[in-house]
Amino acid sequence: MLSIGLVHYLTLSTLLLCCGLYVMTIKRNAIGILIGAELVINAAAVNFVVFSRYGAGSADGQVAALFVIVLAAAEAAMAIAIFVNYYRVLATIDADAGDMLKG
Amino acid sequence: MSTPDSCDRRVFQAEDRATRAVRGFTLLGAIFVLVCAILAFGATRVSGVAGLLAGLLAAGAGGLAGASLLIALAVRFREPLGRLLARVAFPIFMVAVVATVFFAWVPALLYEEVDRLAGSVSTASGEPRQMPLGVAEIRSYLLGSCGVGSAWVATLVASLLWLLQFGLVRDLITVTGIVVFVSLVAMFGIWWERKVAGRIQSRLGPMRVGGWHGWAQSLADGLKLLQKEDIFLSGADRPLFYLAPYVAFVPALSLFSVLPFSAAWVCRDLEIGLIFILALLALGVLGVLLAGWSSNNKWSLLGSMREACQMISYEIPLGFSLLVPVMSVGSLRLTTLGEVQANGFTSWVAFASPFTLAAAVIFFIGTLASCKRAPFDLPEAESELVAGYHTEYSGFRWALFFFAEYAEMFAVGALATILFFGAWYSPLPAAWGAAWERGPIWQRALHGILFSGPLWLIGKSLFFVYLQMWLRWTLPRVRLDQVMFACVQVLLPLALMVLAGNSFWQLWVLPQSGLARLANLVCAVLGALVLVAMLAIIVYARVNRRRLVGSLVVEHLPGA
């Protein structure tokens, strides 16, 4: 186990992905859901970097991870803007409260 | 015998306590001596790892025994010792400072020696040496080619050098050095701030502790803070409350691990050093935020929210202003950014163009905000938020926030110096001192003082620290909405314009060397004038300090 390989990193990223998924499923606080999404995105970014290091040996994976980080930041900004609006309308950020569209 | 009055009783109690302390520490020392003896005896009998362990433990117990007995002795003879210390403490302190500065060079020299050794060719086999070298090999090298006479000295030095081959050992030494340096900077900064404040406010500042101008005040404060109760609030979020001071302090300390003190004096010369430093500056805020939130105090919460708003906003102009020298130099490596400024005053990045000069100003304002220094000290605004985010902290944890603040102040000063103001080079052109750089040791030392070296970086950084103090003790505090206004509507557009202007400069003006040269000269003269004006103000205030205060008050207040 002393030499670290692809599998070690992939295990970690899988764990991050599943934790993020779980957080996204069960948290009712909208910001909690955002946190779960960040975890999932980060798991993907880890995979990009790891494959670039162990797979192709080029910088392409890192470029992809860079885009992932940029898009994650954009997503967070958007999400928080939406939450602010949500809060303004419903006076809570409980995601379950936003069920006005179900008719 | 008459009954002692209350004052005498207090003295008696102190005596009693001292006697008990002497007795206790003597007893402790005796126990440790005993333990040491038993372990040492065991170590001689048992072989292998257990024996080694026992030997090590015996050495530890011996050290503790010695320490206890020394403490007992010190308490027993505290009065003559105190008198002696009061007389010799300051000379000792100065000698210690000089010795520290001197010994800081020694590891550097030794590293150099080791590297040369590793690169050299073995005399015996004629092949390149293999790392790590054996002690015997180094010893023979020292005895042979270095002209070390005594075999005993050669053995000693060789074993030292052998240790220094390993990166881990070097890192340990460097990290210890950094921690010591940061503590010294913080303690000096706190003392200096109080002295500067005192002078600005026509008073003296600390004068008592240690004799000369209260030089030991920070030391005494530190000891006091260490003894204080570590207060914890029942309503606070316990883990976060305990964690927060470290979250604030560790990034501030880590800053120094990538900060070069000169081209060679750097712990880790990262390729992305600048971004790393930005990241660490941003991380430090989290400690403040956590401290405020976990204290369960509304003032603290307000303070930490202010800090978060301020930091998030000011990071943007700060980052843009940093991009300007990066664009001019074309590197994110801090040593590269510094090395382009070797050729004297006019080669400093700040004076390269009007845009870099503006970037330097924006950077300085941004660092004021990111270090929570006045006029941006809203997170700890004492007249509004009691003490802001550290309202509920006491003792050592509270001191950690201060250590972090002063370490950060120095670090951003150093960063400004490295990026804009000539890094570790003096204002004199390097060409003048080129001959001395490779000369004998005294010439090299003189070169280090006159032309380039850590002393220049430290000196210039301290100047920026002084500037921050000057502002703090002069200006009122701005309001939160004004902080945001200044950032979003003034600094940010300005920074963007500077960035755009600098790229224009790089593309169009720089190739026309005459124009660029002219602008460079104008900027340099401007900068020099500002510096001279500042120095003139300082000198004027110093010379006329009695007149500025007024004859009446001089008679009235001592030493104003």
Added chain:
Amino acid sequence: MSEAAMFYVFAAVAAGGAVGCVIAVSIVRMALCLLATLGAVALLYFLLGADFLGAIQLIVYAGGTLVVIVFGIMLTSQGSAARFLPRRGEVVAGLLVSAGLLAGLTAIMLRTEWPQAGAASEASVLHLGSRLLSTYLVPFELASVVLLAVMVGAAYLARPLAGRRTGSGHEG
């Protein structure tokens, strides 16, 4: 060997942070756990030789998490974390889904033949930058357009509600 030790430490912190996000009830603690994960991942990037990416991750996410915490505090009062506790059925469903995914992915991962440690990439900042401005120019520009759109969109969404603003000379 030291690399392995470092990997295990950082990975443990990252995994611990992720699990902490799952367990924590208070939004601030969740954000802190997220930060621990992201910081550890940044350190893993350093370990993988992607220094630039690690530093960027620290900057972007430190700032990002900060914002999340700030909004978390602003929009939820301190004592009301219990309001957001999930229901039992949700927990079971979430656990099933994510545990199933974990099991499936792990199974696939263990079955796959992965290439053994390839050559270390020469991904210096310079290299990365030139790749961004040559091969990946279009995605790069697209990303900047996306960021611009997000900036405008976020500003539009979070603007003060029009119509409620009267009489002060500002038109919403």
Added chain:
Amino acid sequence: MQERVYHSYPDLLLDAEGEDLADLRTEEMLINMGPQHPSTHGVLRLVLRTDGELVLEAVPHIGYLHRCAEKIGENLAPYQFIPITDRLDYLAAMNNNYAFSMAVEQLCGIEVPERGRYVRVIMSELNRIASHLVSFGSYALDLGAFTPFLYGFREREYILDLFESACGARLTYSYITIGGPALDLPEGFLENLQQFLDYFEPKIDEYNQLLSYNHIFVRRTAGVGVISPEDAIAWGLTGPCLRGSGVRWDLRKCMPYDIYDRFEFEIPVGVPGGSDGIPRAVVVGDSWCRYFVRIAEMKQSARILRQCLEQIPDGPVRAKVPRVLKLPSKEVYFEAENPRGQLGFLVVGDGSPIPRRVKIRGPSFCNLSIASQICRNVLVADIAAIIGSIDVVMGEVDR
């Protein structure tokens, strides 16, 4: 101008009709500002209802320093009550002594000799300067500028030295008592006073350069906590708070008592920005005006002091007052212009040496009453700016 009367951020919060404009209302907090808080000047407690940094409402709670001064006054002879008046507005004890002595003198018809009257004016004007210096310094401190505080106290120290040479005390003097000052001025006092004035007057310009016209200071105070003249009168504000709103009212000038009609001086009032070097952002009645009125008053006090130095005659300082002063069965209400406003004493006698009733009108109390109105919809930082500009002394509010 009128539409931004009570709130300095109409676009942040409420418009002139009080309609809610805040773009995001987060959960509100109740914060106790005080009784132990650095900028509440003693033991004022403000309960703030805040929305983040925004103070929606500030309710002052007082009474932490209540010492039954009025009740004590009903149980002590006026002589004995003088030291209690010291402790009302403890930053202007001379003025308190002065006002109470004047009230009792009017009740009993005591005439104070000329020199005594001048000594009293000298002392009260000096104390006005000392009090305004504290106000100046602590206001700077409230706004985060530490240094002016020390400068203010440096100058005040010299005034305290003068007081000490006259009466031996540095804070609670009990120097001016019924029938004139307790003692004549010590030798060299007037020369020292002259020296002090020569030293002090240029310092006021330095304060202006250092603080009053400082851009940040102006931005922090101009337009913050605006009180319209109508409101100032309606709420019974007096002193610099009233004059800051542009109302030219000073008892020393408008209803001159004692010998104030013999001096030439002006009543500084708040003026709109843009004229005479007043910063453009200044609105009449804002915190900056209240602050600057105090600075200008220090100049006027120095002017009065110089005239006193010219006019002061020789002679006795104290009237012959019986050891046991029987108070006639009538009532007298006397108000004097103190540094913080009009300090009024209602003394009711019933033929015995002990007054039947002593009622005190503390200017700080009345001035503080408007705080809850102007501290509405401001930022937390403005609370410090507003309370500091009202400049209350809790000893007088709670009595």
